[in-house]
Amino acid sequence: MTISEDDTMALPGKLIGNIVITDKRGIDELYNTSFYGRPRENTLELSFAESAYLIYTGKITVEFEGTELDFKQFFLKAGSLVKNFELFYIVYKDLRERGYYIQPSVTGFRVYPRGGHPGKTPAEFFVFVTSERVPLLLSDLRKHLDAADNLKKRLVLAIVDEESDITFYEVKTAMLTGSSGLNLDKALAVASLIEDRCMVWDSVAANLLHGSGFFGKPMDEGHLQLSLVESGYLLNNGILEIENGNHEKPDFIEFSRLASRIETDFEIKYKVYEKLRTAGLVPKTGFKFGTHFRVYKNLKDISNITHSDYLVHAIEDDHIFSLQQLSRAVRLANSVRKEMIFGAVDARVSFFVIGRMRL
């Protein structure tokens, strides 16, 4: 293949159904050289995104019902036949022009690693193309992730915003582990529940809880304030008793019910908190970052707290991501050099890392 081939006449193609078909010259001139399309016995099949790009670059012409369609006509035709055609085209063009070889898949593209191409290397990424306006179901994200995992591909979301800019996010399952154990005596103290937090009055217990357990925040020397999830966790582990305004001591189930009335997310927050603590991590409130938790992987000494490693947000199993919210959460986490992680609560808790990537 030589440069002069770029000067050959555009190859004629036909729009049939939802694809464009060229004769077998397409296999040589488009597939073998540049990996456009899928070769069949004597023809080459091109997706609409590929075809639009090849019309744009003057490599093919496309005829439909006896008339040749120009770029605009083909684009409008394709848009009327294939949902999200325009999004697919934007992403296709972007990746292709940045040197990637791409093959279409049902929900987006399979993308080959730099230097790789069909027949030489397996595809590296599954790119799922969507619009910022379309809410993303966690259950769908899980399906895409499972499909990608099964084929050992990396899952990429290509989100096209209203001005046709593309943001790429990589989604991965995450196993979180840390090195902070829980070494506190049972029945250490009694705390008072005051409105939406608990107070430990005993200064020895307060110092132990804060100093070796990394729980709560000292209000002053001797008094420690605990959040609802912290209080629930300590109660559930027999370390703390909690007394309400009527001098009653609710058990964990009663406390959870109470806490859920104060904080609607309490149940899922608690499950994620417990999972993180059990895995040796220390979660603290993530309010300043707009998430449920900021999480420390290796907290050793309360007087020497480094930056937290993760921002973790608890979500229900039937969660629907607003992509605008997702974008904000990931952008914020990355701007403070933390990973944004979602903890999906089902019978068990599973973690997903979502991060911006340069593809």
Place this chain on the structure above:
Amino acid sequence: MTISEDDTMALPGKLIGNIVITDKRGIDELYNTSFYGRPRENTLELSFAESAYLIYTGKITVEFEGTELDFKQFFLKAGSLVKNFELFYIVYKDLRERGYYIQPSVTGFRVYPRGGHPGKTPAEFFVFVTSERVPLLLSDLRKHLDAADNLKKRLVLAIVDEESDITFYEVKTAMLTGSSGLNLDKALAVASLIEDRCMVWDSVAANLLHGSGFFGKPMDEGHLQLSLVESGYLLNNGILEIENGNHEKPDFIEFSRLASRIETDFEIKYKVYEKLRTAGLVPKTGFKFGTHFRVYKNLKDISNITHSDYLVHAIEDDHIFSLQQLSRAVRLANSVRKEMIFGAVDARVSFFVIGRMRL
């Protein structure tokens, strides 16, 4: 007043109703020296937050129904009598210990500027105290802002998170103006509406719209993609006609109806977009920042785009802020050195800047 006074006996006070009262020694020893409380003829009235702090620092004792309450007993009693007492106390203690003089007000505190105090200077800030868990109505925020404006005070939100950390936000009304005018001919082009965006096919028009109007994003040389708000604005100003898939040309009202079906926020987004454009600013999508718009104040040359100045999010007049979301939005904006602005859409559009502050 001399240091030795710190060694005097704690002053006895009585809890009566929702205040604590000392005899007239309080006026001398607490008000005249340190501006605690409100002097009456022969007594000093202290709020619960002041009283708890004065018990904690050993300056007063408090008796209730014949019994002296210790710090814990007073704290629990106050918590049972005054809503949000604990939040008020946390904020009171924080500000007081950082050298501010403070007087209670209905929803929080009046805070005197550094170096100032009651009788010498007017208060500088109205500090509204709330919990991260309590949603904030825009209508309430407006009331606080009006009250503060009327008395020439700065409005501060003190938001206490679940671990009792305080974040301070200043809220201001904003007048936004820029220097980018709209200099485009009427009836410049016809664009095609394809799913959720519009395409301008004519390359001269595309270049004018993009180059001098700062509209849209070039898909390639000659083709320009416009967002729905941009398309609506150009249609409404007679610069663009829009053709849908059935070769019909909707007018602005029909287009708005269509666009609102694609994008539920279209109407408020459009009003904010129009207001910004009319004021000489250039709004572009803020998707990457999780907001409706990023906004340029002085865009002169499309080939030399600097950083945008504001992130602007359109909200309904009956909007309810989740403080977690607010925190995330402001934090993100500030992390990229932009101001976070909310555009509240009523009969007209009013802008509020919300930014973190160090008080």
